[in-house]
Amino acid sequence: MANKVSGSEIEALIQLLAKLPGLGPRSARRAALHLIKKKDALLYPLANAAREAAELVGECSTCGNVDTSDPCTICQDPRRDHSTIVVVEDVADLWALERAKAVNSLYHVLGGTLSPLDGIGPEDLNIDKLIDRAHQPGDGEKRLELILAVNATVEGQTTAHYITDRLSGIDVKITRLAHGVPVGGELDYLDEGTLAAAIKSRSDF
């Protein structure tokens, strides 16, 4: 339809933008129009940035992070604690933890969670490489710690249990994130499970 009135190049751009998470057909049209109106400030730079990212960015063969170098900047960073590996489902989770400056450790990106219903088994995730890393000696004398920072969902917890099973017999410390009231959160809006966990893990004031 828009093809007929406005040239297939615009239509192609709209179709691609509509495939982005968070953009539907309507907002993709708005975004395309915005880009076309700001050709020099947005459309050309986006074309260049997309091409550069496509050509330069790849997966880290150690941890599964996305970066322009392999091993990635994080894996190569000597100032990080190499005896702690935070296991996350997705690169987005890694980014979130980095933004929060929550840890100064290494990461391991699983690339998803076990989900038999969706046909996602252990071989589809980046788990074998995690076991390999767990076998390697840690940073000097220090014992390796794996922090399982998976989502607090059924799939996330199933994946955490599977990983723990696979790691049995290997000398690593396995920990998980604390459950509780989100900082700034109001009790009134929290679900029962979170409240129960917060009570159970209460600490001295």
Place this chain on the structure above:
Amino acid sequence: MANKVSGSEIEALIQLLAKLPGLGPRSARRAALHLIKKKDALLYPLANAAREAAELVGECSTCGNVDTSDPCTICQDPRRDHSTIVVVEDVADLWALERAKAVNSLYHVLGGTLSPLDGIGPEDLNIDKLIDRAHQPGDGEKRLELILAVNATVEGQTTAHYITDRLSGIDVKITRLAHGVPVGGELDYLDEGTLAAAIKSRSDF
């Protein structure tokens, strides 16, 4: 921040995506990650589509529509009624009317509305060209009709009045869109102005 952990190319892509309407910093990160994961299916095609659109798409010198040809496909289309020009604020409105197959006419895109508070005067809009078009003889014998399809906002109506003033003395028919109940709309949710307009413009059943 993300710069430090994931390469400036990814960061550049995120920054640009965050400037799109409908995407904030968080959804821009999600979108960038989605693109990077689907390099061949999305990121390269997006880079190409953005470049092609940037190079080929321009403004129609007649009506202000965006297209790869000038005059645009619509202005060149002999099967359209060249004696009717629908005046819209924005290309998005033109697209909406075309999707609705509401008219089979020509268009004129103003590029905004008069807004003294924002410093937008008649010289900032595509109005002079509209007056020129109104002066030209219509399609054969038929009198030219301008349908003022501006938004039902204060700015839209101010702009419509200004255009009507400028057109006084020129032999054109000027019409505006009907006000009333949206098709599929529930009366309960409509504002008083719309309901009053719908009563006032009622028709025989």
